[in-house]
Amino acid sequence: MPKCAYACYNKNEEVRMSSSSGGIYSLLAEKILEDGGEVFAACYDRNLEVSYRKINSIDELPDSRGSKYVASHMGNVFQDVLDSLQKGIKVLFVGTPCQCEGLMSFLGKRYDNLVCVDFICHGIPGRIPWRKYLESMKNRGSELVGINMRDKTSGWSKGKFCWKMTDNFGNTTFQPQSENFFMKGFIANIYLRPSCYNCQFKGIERKTDFTLGDYWGVWNIQPEMDDNKGISLVLVHSQKGQKLFDSVSSSIVYTNAFLDKAIKYNSPILSSVKCSDNRKVFYKRINEGEDFIKIMEDLTRISFKDKLKIRIKRSIKNIQNF
Ligand SMILES: Cc1cc2nc3c(=O)[nH]c(=O)nc-3n(C[C@H](O)[C@H](O)[C@H](O)COP(=O)(O)OP(=O)(O)OC[C@H]3O[C@@H](n4cnc5c(N)ncnc54)[C@H](O)[C@@H]3O)c2cc1C
């Protein structure tokens, strides 16, 4: 079992609003940087590809904030982390559970100066679908130069967040995540990396110091915590992690989370998602050079039969609730 499970958020409103959940990653990272350490995290590059970067100052932290639903380029990050650790520098590494496990097996032993942070992981889309999505947007006259897949302008609770997209003319648009074609394919598990459908890194026991996640369902479980701005579910796994959490706790609003209930709203904590029946069709059509958005329009169109099924289900639920 984790040492502690917290429902929490960063008291700094600006940082919290620019983070995906409660902005706890930023607080942990700030503390490491204040202590003269380094943070290794995934950031967008100029082409909106996601790559690991070494962060040395608090000014650079905003670049790393926010969930990016794209597999990151790792480059030499494991070697860079090792070099810093061997020099005695404090390091915070943040990544998917498989990246964290990969780092720990590369290092081969525990380092007291390493804080390892993973997150609850639905799975991660490959880089090809992402590139094809960007191409498809460009062909439609919208060359994207900035992206936030978890903008909270329209809220966070019940998954009400938006995609914020900036194009090369400086126009900014907000699109509900439920209407964005890249996000639809991600949620429908059409183009996750193959290993994500049989992930070996699930469970509430981790070798990392922290697991961060969205506290989905908090609006029902602990509604007094939910203000629609993002609540984190934070699992602390180690003494080192607890010490770091305690050292920043004056900057956090927190209470104990109900982990058993939280898991019911967030199945990727414990189990892999099911591969979509449309995966093969998607890759066949994309490899034949078809347009990404056109394919996704076809694959995510709800048939008349399915619409009818949804309506009947809703009516039955309404009658039951009556
Ligand atoms: C692909 C993916 C799937 C996720 N699935 C779930 C889920 O099913 N349930 C759930 O509760 N939470 C999930 N999360 C985690 C959640 O979205 C938040 O990232 C987490 O709660 C931390 O939020 P925060 O506000 O503390 O920090 P944020 O500021 O949002 O920081 C997020 C941290 O994650 C890192 N990160 C972002 N994208 C990537 C990436 N592609 N590769 C490696 N590191 C990355 C950033 O560098 C940053 O350090 C997922 C995140 C990702 C990236």
Ligand code: SF4
């Ligand atoms: S679901 Fe598992 S294999 Fe896929 S990115 Fe997440 S941790 Fe890695």
